[in-house]
Amino acid sequence: MASVTYRNVTKRWGDVTAVKNLNIDIPDGEFLVFVGPSGCGKSTSLRMLAGLEEISEGEILIGDRVVNNVAPKDRDIAMVFQSYALYPHMTVYDNMAFGLRLRRTPKHVIDERVREVASSLGIEQLLDRRPRQLSGGQRQRVAVGRAIVREPAVFLLDEPLSNLDAKLRVEARSFITKLHQRLGTTFIYVTHDQTEAMTMAERIAVLRAGELQQIDTPSNLYDHPGNIFVAGFIGSPSMNFFDNALLSEEGGKLFIDTSVYKLEVPPARYDLYRPYIGKRVVFGIRPEDIHHPEFPPPGIVPSNSEATVDVVELMGNEKIVYLEKAGKTVLARMDPRSDVHVGQTTGVVFNMANMHLFDPETERALQ
Structure with a gap:
C-alpha cells in the first residue's frame, strides 16, 4: 500500500494542455474518484500515474518515490480499463495468472493467489472459460481479479463500469466499494458519472478542462460547491440557476429577486450576504429543495411562490416536476403524493436553508 502525490503536474500535446498544474495528495488506503465531463483530463491524470503517458511538467510520487521515469511495470500499480483488456485466447485462470508469471512467481504461489481471489469474487467456477464465454459483469470481475492477484500498492480503475447495463452497474459499484474496504489499498477511480463518484468515493476530485475545480468529500461537494461548475455537475437532476438575480434589502430583511421569483433569504445568511446587497x-x-406546499419536509426554511406545471415525470418514489413561470423552467423533486397535473398552477415551496449564491464574474460561491 502507498500514498500518491501529484505535484504541479501538467500534460501537454503540442498547443493543447490536457492537465494543468494538478496538485493532489492521496493518503495511503484512500478511495479517490476523478470525475468530470469528457475531455476534462481525468483519464490522462490516471494514465500519467500508470506511466502510460509522459509528464510534461511536475512530479508524481508513489509513496516517497518519484516515478516520472520509472517503467510502468516497476511502479507497483495495477490498472483496470473500460474495455477490460482480457486476452481472448487465454482462460480466466491464465488471464489472472499472466502478470504473476511475467514476474516469475512460483507456480504454487500463483495457483494459491488465483484461486483465493477467484473465490472471493465469486468466479471460481469460471476459471476454465475464455472471455467470449463470459457476460459483461463476469468479465469485469475477471479484470478486477487480475489486478488483485498482483497485490499492488495502488489500484487504478479507468471507467470500468461503462460497458455494463444499469442493474449490473449498481451491483458492481457495491462490489468495488466492498473490495476496497476489505483490501484497504489505495484506489484511484475515473468516471464521468457523478452518481458513481458520489456513491463510491471517500473524496472526489472534480476536473474541468484540465484544471482541478474542487476536491472534497461527496457530502461537502454537494452541500458546499466551490463554484458554479461543481454545483451544476454534482447532483442529479442538476441544480437550477438564475443568472441575473438581485440581492436586496427591505424592512430589515434580505431578498433574492430573480425577476421570476422573489424569495426571502434566511436570517442566518444575512451577515454573509449583506456586502452583496444591490x-x-x-x-x-437544487430540485430536491423545491417542494409541493402540502408535503414540505420538516425543518426547512420556506419561501412560498407559485408556478405552472409543464411536465410531470413519476419515478415511483418521487415526481420530477418541470415548473414554468415567465419563460423560466425549473425542476423540482416532489413527494410522489403531490397532486400536480400538466397545465395546472400550483404553489411551490423553496427551502432557502439550502440556497446557493455565486459571483457572476468569478463563478465562485459566496460562502
Missing part, C-alpha cells in the same frame, strides 16, 4: 448574483437551488 449587486447581481447567480442564485442556485
Whole structure:
C-alpha cells in the first residue's frame, strides 16, 4: 500500500494542455474518484500515474518515490480499463495468472493467489472459460481479479463500469466499494458519472478542462460547491440557476429577486450576504429543495411562490416536476403524493436553508 502525490503536474500535446498544474495528495488506503465531463483530463491524470503517458511538467510520487521515469511495470500499480483488456485466447485462470508469471512467481504461489481471489469474487467456477464465454459483469470481475492477484500498492480503475447495463452497474459499484474496504489499498477511480463518484468515493476530485475545480468529500461537494461548475455537475437532476438575480434589502430583511421569483433569504445568511446587497448574483437551488406546499419536509426554511406545471415525470418514489413561470423552467423533486397535473398552477415551496449564491464574474460561491 502507498500514498500518491501529484505535484504541479501538467500534460501537454503540442498547443493543447490536457492537465494543468494538478496538485493532489492521496493518503495511503484512500478511495479517490476523478470525475468530470469528457475531455476534462481525468483519464490522462490516471494514465500519467500508470506511466502510460509522459509528464510534461511536475512530479508524481508513489509513496516517497518519484516515478516520472520509472517503467510502468516497476511502479507497483495495477490498472483496470473500460474495455477490460482480457486476452481472448487465454482462460480466466491464465488471464489472472499472466502478470504473476511475467514476474516469475512460483507456480504454487500463483495457483494459491488465483484461486483465493477467484473465490472471493465469486468466479471460481469460471476459471476454465475464455472471455467470449463470459457476460459483461463476469468479465469485469475477471479484470478486477487480475489486478488483485498482483497485490499492488495502488489500484487504478479507468471507467470500468461503462460497458455494463444499469442493474449490473449498481451491483458492481457495491462490489468495488466492498473490495476496497476489505483490501484497504489505495484506489484511484475515473468516471464521468457523478452518481458513481458520489456513491463510491471517500473524496472526489472534480476536473474541468484540465484544471482541478474542487476536491472534497461527496457530502461537502454537494452541500458546499466551490463554484458554479461543481454545483451544476454534482447532483442529479442538476441544480437550477438564475443568472441575473438581485440581492436586496427591505424592512430589515434580505431578498433574492430573480425577476421570476422573489424569495426571502434566511436570517442566518444575512451577515454573509449583506456586502452583496444591490449587486447581481447567480442564485442556485437544487430540485430536491423545491417542494409541493402540502408535503414540505420538516425543518426547512420556506419561501412560498407559485408556478405552472409543464411536465410531470413519476419515478415511483418521487415526481420530477418541470415548473414554468415567465419563460423560466425549473425542476423540482416532489413527494410522489403531490397532486400536480400538466397545465395546472400550483404553489411551490423553496427551502432557502439550502440556497446557493455565486459571483457572476468569478463563478465562485459566496460562502
